[in-house]
Amino acid sequence: MSEPAAPFKAPIGTHDVLGPASASWEGLVTVFAQSAYRYGFSLVMTPIFEDVGVFLRGIGEESDVFKKEMYVFEDRSERRYALRPEGTASIVRAFVQHRPTTPWKAWYLTPAFRYERPQKGRYRQHYQLGVEVLGTDDPAVDVEVIALAHGFYRSIGLRQVRLLINSMGHDVCRATYVKVLRKYLKANQDHLCDEHREIWRENPLRVLDCKRAPCVKVTSEGPMLIDHICDDCRAHFDRVVAGLEALGIESALSPRLVRGFDYYNRTTFEFIADAFDSAQNSIGGGGRYDKLAEELGGKPTSGVGFGIGVERVLLARAAEGIDTELLKRSLDVFVVDTTGDATVSVLVERLREAGIATDRAYDQRSLKAQMKVADKSGARWAVLVGPEELAAVEVTIRDLRSQDFEQTQLRVAQSELVSTVANLLTK
C-alpha cells in the first residue's frame, strides 16, 4: 500500500547526542552548574521561543543574526515568534517580567538556533551555557563573571585559551567615536576589502570585526574605540582590568573586538581557543548591556553576562587532546538471571533503592550471553541468579574484574544481597 518510508534524519545542522559524547555533555554541564552555584547563581529557565520583538530589541534589527539567521514563525493565532538565537535577551525579558530583587544572578543551559550553513563548530542548533547578572554596574561583577568562565575552562582541562577584552563605551561616547571612525573610513575607503568598501557607512563598527587583510590593516592603523570612550567608561574599564589582574587572570586588550549584538556597552570580552583548527575558535563571549532592560520595557537596569558554546568547548578539548572523563559514571551491579523468576526483579529493585546503580539482562538469554553483556556494561559486580540459587534462596556475587571466578565468587542469602554488595563497594 504505502512505500517503505525513507528514514527520517535529524534536521540539517542539528545533532543527536548519544554514546560517549553524552557522558562528556553531562560532565560539562555538571561542572558548570557546580561552579555557577559556587558563585551564587541560580538556574533560570525560559521558553525556547519568544515574541520576535524580544530578540529584535535585544540583538538589533541590523545584526546579521536578526536579519538572516533567525528561526521566525507564526503560530496558529498568527503571533510572531522566534526560536531563540542566544540566551541573554530571554533572561532579561524574564527579569523585566518578574522584577526579582537585585542583584539577580541567573545561569542557564539552552539550545540556540541560527539559520546558517553548518560547518565545524557552527550548527543550526547549538547549546550555550551562560550566566547573567542584572541590577548592578559594579565592575566587580564584570570581573566575577569573567572569572567564572575562566575557571570553568580551566576546570574542564582547557589550557590554550586566550581572553580578549575591550570596552564599547556607553551610547553617547560610542556615538562620538563612530563619527570619528566614519570619517577615517571615508578617507580610507579605497583600501577596505571588497565587501566593506561599499557598506562601511551603514555600520562602521562592523568593519572593525572584519578579518580580511585590507580591513585589518586600515582599522588597526585607525582610531580606537578604547581611546575615545568617556572618563566614566574608562574608569569602569580600568577597574575591570585591575580586578582581573588581581585575580591573576590574563587578558589582552583587543581594541577591535566589537561583538555582534547591538545591546553591548562598556565591557565586552571573548575567549579564544588557540588549539582549535577551525574558523570558529571563539568558545565563549559576553559583555555588559546596561540599556537592554529598558529596551525590553523594564526600568533601567544594568546587566552583564556571557555565553559559552558547549559544542565548541568539546571540540576545543579534543583539539587539545584532553580525554579525561569529566564525570565518572559506572554501574555497580549487573544482574544475570536465567530463571525469569519474579524474585529477580525484586532483588534488582532492592539494590536500586539502596542507591546501588544496577542494570540487568532481559529476554532470558543464555548465561554466556548475559555474562558478555554484564562485562560490557562496565559494572563492578555481577549478581547471578540461576535455578540453583533460586531454589536455595541465594545469589552468586561475582567480581567482574577478577580473572578466576572460582576463587572469588561468593554465594550469599538473598536477604544479605544488598548489605553484602554495599559492603563490597566501600572497599
Place this chain on the structure above:
RNA sequence: GUGGGCGUAGCUCAGUUGGUUAGAGCGCCAGGUUGUGGUCCUGGAGGUCGCGGGUUCGAUCCCCGUCGCUCACCCCA
C-alpha cells in the same frame, strides 16, 4: 546565500579501467560436549553501493540533477 570535497553493511573503509552471487576489520548474533564474561576458534545475520534520470547490450563505477554530510566565505557560541 556562495564555493570546494565526499556519499559502498551499525561503525571505519576496500573494490569494480562498466561485465555473473559487492568485500575486510570492528560491532552484533549463535556455537566451541549441556551454570560463567574480558583472549582465542568456527559459523551466521546485516547492503535499493544516498535518491532520480541519462548514456550503454549491461551502471555501484561514466554524465546530469537532487538530497545529505563535510570544509570554507559571511557571521557567530
